[in-house]
Amino acid sequence: MNVKNYVVYAAAWMVIAASADEKKSLVDYFLPMEPRGALVSEGIWGDPNVLPRDINNGLEDAKLENWCYWDGRIVQSDDGKFHLYASRWPQSMAHGVGWKAGSKGMHAVSNHIMGPYKDQGLIYPQWQGGRGHNLIGLRMHDGRYAVVTSEITEGEIFVSDTPEGPFELLGKIEVDENGFNKGLARYTNRESPSYGHMSNVKVLLRHDGRYMIIPRSTAPMVSDEGILGPYKIMNGRIYENYPDLPQTQNEDPTVWYSGGMYHVVYNHWPSKTSHHFSSIDGITDWKYRGIAFKKDETKIFRYTDGTVNDWQYIERPTAYLDEQTGHVTHFIFSVIDVKKGQDRANDNHASKIVVVPFDGEAFDRDMQALVKAEKEAE
Structure with missing residues (x-):
């Protein structure tokens, strides 16, 4: 972190601390999970560190009859149902093989945002057999539903008039390098x-009515021409002005807009540490807001009765924003109970998608106060 930014950041937090018992970071706004059913230990997969757990939270194949799940974003339809667009692969594949060779885009539905989500099958089986990874869903500006795949595909978008589909290929995302490194x-x-x-x-x-992409690099990209682009690369990596932060091996960004500003959280996978940045315009002046969560220091997956699930890897965070309130109310995560190399074919280990409630109203209020304090301290 450069000296000027650090001084302003520290001064602002001193103002916030004057009216609060302690400085907060994003992890402090996660709330305990209210179980959607009994916490279960017997007859399901997983190491003791993730038992007992609520198998009705999010999406999982509790008895490993078929699938391992990963990725995802939740979209609410007009009838109030919640649709999770994610990826899956056969549990008969090891994790390291499955996500590369067997991953396909899938759709699940729930009447409650926390779950349970019921697997509805593949999203676009007519295209490469449904192949897809890094799957997310969203509502477009015109109200249609869209799903995006990347990593094991080039970066395609499929669209449908309804959340159930059929989803048809709209095209491949186009990029305008705009003078930056492709x-x-x-x-x-x-x-x-x-x-x-x-x-x-x-x-x-x-x-402002435009589309924005935050890819693995975290470099902001904006399209004035629609969801396929071309997306102009608008800036470099959001953390490049903070040399004390890791500059490589970062991945899994999530982006949202709330409280009058843009937020990005990304993961430095070797240290299992996620970092939080914010920007007023989403393009320039990204400010470091501290550690969002760290695997061995912060416990996100705790239930209302105090039980904690200690997942080995916590990846692919995605914020769910309530369109009525304008606040984030939940995050979803892809989690696995053991090191990825230890999840082998037809064993007792797997991955799932977990939904965790979040106090977005308090988060936005405190972030607005922080930004105001920063301006006053300049």
């Missing part, structure tokens, strides 16, 4: 089979 948007290693692919793509409907 590697900020797509893989550039020509020796890799994924050369030219986008990765970790998160699409956001901006408050």
